Amino acid sequence: VRIALTDVxxxxxxxxxxxxxxxxxxxxxxxxxxxxxGHVDVTFLALGIAGMVIAGPLAxxxxxxxxxxxxxxxxxxxxxxxxxxxxxAARPRMVIYNVGLDQLRPVVASxxxxxxxxxxxxxxxxxxxxxxxxxxxxxxxxxxTVSVIAAGKTSAEAWAEFSRRLRRAIRTVRVRRSPWAxxxxxxxxxxxxxxxxxxxxxx
Amino acid sequence: xGRDDVAAARRPRWAWFIAAALAExxxxxxxxxxxxxx
Numbered sequence: 001v002r003i004a005l006t007d008v009x010x011x012x013x014x015x016x017x018x019x020x021x022x023x024x025x026x027x028x029x030x031x032x033x034x035x036x037x038g039h040v041d042v043t044f045l046a047l048g049i050a051g052m053v054i055a056g057p058l059a060x061x062x063x064x065x066x067x068x069x070x071x072x073x074x075x076x077x078x079x080x081x082x083x084x085x086x087x088x089a090a091r092p093r094m095v096i097y098n099v100g101l102d103q104l105r106p107v108v109a110s111x112x113x114x115x116x117x118x119x120x121x122x123x124x125x126x127x128x129x130x131x132x133x134x135x136x137x138x139x140x141x142x143x144x145t146v147s148v149i150a151a152g153k154t155s156a157e158a159w160a161e162f163s164r165r166l167r168r169a170i171r172t173v174r175v176r177r178s179p180w181a182x183x184x185x186x187x188x189x190x191x192x193x194x195x196x197x198x199x200x201x202x203x
Numbered sequence: 204x205g206r207d208d209v210a211a212a213r214r215p216r217w218a219w220f221i222a223a224a225l226a227e228x229x230x231x232x233x234x235x236x237x238x239x240x241x
Contacts, residue, residue, distance in 0.1 A: 003238045012234055016227070040220070047227050054234065072235070 002067040005059035005075070011198035013051030014191055020048030021188030027097040028144070028181035031174055033104075035167050038093030038147070046083040053079055092150040092159045094166060098178045101139040104146050107173060108137060111165045115158070125151060131158040144178045 023044070027034045036044075058075045065071045096104060101124070108126065112119040112135070116128035124137040132155035138147040148166065150159050 001239060003235055004241060005238055007238045007241045008234055009237055012230075012237055016230060019226075044223070047223065050227070051230075051234070072238075076231075 001069050003069055003072045004067045005054055005062045005072065008051075008055045008059065009199070009202060010055060011195040011202065013055035014195040014198070016048050016051045018188045018192035018195060020044065021184050021191060024097070025181045025184030025188055028178035028184060030098060031177065033099035033170055033173055033175055034097045035170050036095050036097070037163065038090060038095060038149075039087050041093075041095045042083070042087055042090065046079075050079070092154055092156075092163075094148045094163050096146050096148065096170065098144055098175055098181075099146055099170075099173065100144055100175075101137060101146055103173060103175065104148075104170075105137060107169050108135065108148065108166065111162065111169050114165065115162060128158065128162075131155060131162075133158040133162060135162065144180055 054076070058079065061075060062071065065075065105124075109119075109121070112126045112128055115133075116130040118130055119126055119128045121127075124139070125134060127134045132153065134151040134154075136149045136151045138149055140146075148163075
């Protein structure tokens with residue numbers, strides 16, 4: 001059995017991108033923020049672009065490696081290893097979709113105070129000296145998505161406890177629908193439409 | 204806890220991830236079939 005990645009049609013490679021954009025749009029449509037661990041967030045992004053990676057760089061490498069099934073599997077594993085390496089190298093992080101900094105900061109402040117009464121803030125960074133943890137709120141202006149990033153030397157247990165409590169605390173927050181939802185959904189529909197058009201034109 | 208919170212607590216958090224993983228595996232199978240067919 002031979003699998004030539006150059007034969008993967010572009011329309012099929014585009015489908016996960018459309019799915020990713022629609023999924024992010026749906027997260028922004030909800031009336032409560034959604035907290036994902038940084039690892040899950042990057043994994044979903046990697047799955048979303050997997051089609052483009054397969055039809056692009058992996059198909060480019062395949063002529064040198066051959067079209068056996070196992071070659072294809074090893075090429076896919078190579079991509080998975082790169083993603084896994086990026087995940088392991090990344091700082092502990094939580095991505096909270098559809099929340100503004102003004103709404104998230106009091107929640108983080110109460111979680112930090114409950115973990116360490118001596119917690120103190122400098123700008124958008126809270127230090128919890130008794131727990132060996134510093135967290136930084138990374139906000140992209142009007143994007144309505146905030147990353148909570150562990151900064152400096154991080155105690156793994158403290159981060160696990162902090163993210164567990166933050167996840168629970170964030171359930172009580174109510175938000176309005178983000179205007180970004182429509183932009184993501186429109187982009188997803190656009191990519192899906194392009195994929196359908198390519199499928200019809202090539203089929 | 205309100206009614207929504209109880210429903211959110213009952214819903215298995217991993218259901219979404221398992222659904223996404225299954226969709227990805229199915230999509231990879233279709234991709235492999237398309238590449239094999241040529």
